[in-house]
């Protein structure tokens with residue numbers, strides 16, 4: 129892995145001094161795991177921290193350092209780490225068996241909770257991940273409409289399978305990523321989201337689109353927010369043209385509101401992909417949606433319609449342990465105001481971070497919707513006033529198309545060295561367990577991090 133961090137860097141020296149145990153484990157890991165990691169986004173220079181345990185909004189590394197955690201299990205931990213209800217549900221289920229290869233009560237309760245919470249969820253099919261959920265959604269949409277093309281939006285991430293690999297984290301020009309068949313990339317129509325009239329016109333002009341798939345937060349959980357009215361206009365034109373509208377709510381599901389982004393924005397898709405929170409932080413996903421579309425999976429319905437059924441298998445679909453965690457998580461979300469609580473804390477955090485930027489004279493921006501926060505680190509050195517920063521004015525190119533991974537990585541390392549773990553966007557997810565003490569610690573860490581970065585020439589503009 130290339131060394132992105134400067135040598136003689138104070139923040140790197142501080143980080144290394146605090147984390148010798150992580151450095152040792154990383155040296156071993158690099159001999160067996162590519163880049164020493166198990167997910168592209170977990171790679172970090174000079175090395176990532178190795179976590180030994182976690183509870184609520186905090187986690188502790190192998191050297192005993194404590195972190196306020198905003199990685200939140202890649203956004204899956206709305207109730208923080210090791211929530212007592214989740215621990216109890218999973219422990220109980222392990223003793224009852226981990227895999228029956230049969231139907232079981234928890235999968236039914238889990239599907240019923242999704243059905244009650246998510247407005248579009250007339251039917252549910254479980255998968256083992258969000259990637260599998262978007263894969264199945266595309267297959268069902270093609271079977272239902274008999275059409276080939278999938279309308280995607282530049283920079284929107286739908287997992288790592290081949291059909292959605294181009295244009296999500298790279299290859300924004302529509303070119304083909306290595307390892308992917310060009311013929312698959314050709315089956316997607318990729319459009320930017322900044323001009324909704326253009327999107328509507330493109331949909332009106334074609335007759336070969338099976339589905340449109342969108343992150344209803346905007347690309348990468350709001351890194352590139354959608355213009356106002358985008359979802360409503362796309363819903364209107366797709367309904368009129370018989371195109372299946374898929375909301376990818378793998379992040380926003382049960383986070384933007386207890387009914388997801390669709391309930392929050394009042395725009396109801398035909399199908400919804402879910403993962404992360406839906407399985408209580410354990411591996412699991414689901415596809416939910418309109419009954420007529422799900423009939424493609426139904427043996428009797430397809431026999432009656434004299435149509436071929438869509439195939440769908442998966443050893444770990446509705447695995448009992450994940451189902452138990454999912455039922456525990458969704459039951460709390462149904463009963464309690466946890467989504468709103470996380471959103472309120474995130475708003476306080478965003479306000480505080482913005483204040484730090486203003487006080488320290490840093491031309492960056494703080495933004496993000498609901499319980500997410502994002503930091504615009506201004507790689508091009510634009511004249512940004514943090515008090516009035518408007519992400520929509522920068523568009524895709526400014527916000528995601530020309531990200532500087534070096535500055536984001538250095539902010540991550542500086543925050544880790546001060547006891548806070550954020551995601552690489554850079555940004556993070558707030559849980560219902562984060563409170564005033566976590567926010568205060570985070571703001572102190574952020575202030576020191578930007579001071580260090582200013583001193584080391586990372587802050588442009």
Ligand SMILES: Cc1ncc(COP(=O)(O)O)c(C=O)c1O
Nearest residue numbers: 257258259285286287378379403
């Ligand atoms: C919006 C969105 N869709 C799909 C996925 C893929 O989910 P998974 O990692 O469970 O395969 C992710 C993962 O981060 C995501 O953020």
